Amino acid sequence: MNFKLILAIITITLALVFYTIGVFSERKAKRLKSAHVIFFLLGLVCDTTGTTIMSFIAKANSSSFGIHGITGLIAILLMLFHAVWAIIVLRKNNEEMQRNFHKFSIVVWLIWLIPYFIGMFMGMNI
Template sequence: MLKYAIITINLALIFYTIGVFSEKRQGELKVWHLVMFLIGLVCDTTGTTLMGLLSKDGTLFSFHGITGLLAIVLMLVHALWAIIVLVKNNEKMKVSFHKFSIVVWVIWLIPFLSGAVFRMI
């Protein structure tokens, strides 16, 4: 199960990063960016759930556990906000959305990196 958890967490990094930085580079939120955000969210939630099932040391209430939960919640809010922006089809919102995306991505990196670092130590 650890192998699948590691694979899905890394897939989350790949898909979410593609979505966030493609949106920034293209300068406007598009539907396919939302798809990348959603795939990243599903992969991250799956990997985190698998890691949680494997964990016996109570990491839910650790720095990693709290930031990981925060990251998933922010990814969900990010995806929901993207849906709202796309449905409203407001050009100004679509162009400025990337600022929020970058913030969520950076926050998401904290538990991703802390999980890798803490497990290696």
């Protein structure tokens, strides 16, 4: 395994860890807090970094964009929207928005898992 691939795997796995901590700690608290947003942003940064590294590897190997690339792009865009929406919810400080935000978080997290597992299964064939 080359260094770029190891780095990509580590950063994408860190994205899973950070995003999972953010989503489930926010769900447990039943109220969005600044710490949750920080975990969402850390997950987004790690996922974007890992995905960028993986795209360089794929281009070098002449891989096509495919379902993994499409679902990965959707997941990153959703994570970005989720983080921005979290910041808006925090700033508005609306009780109902605070209480219901975790429902959106879990949906984004579940969608994010799709490209994560697709990539993991694709990697098993390498």
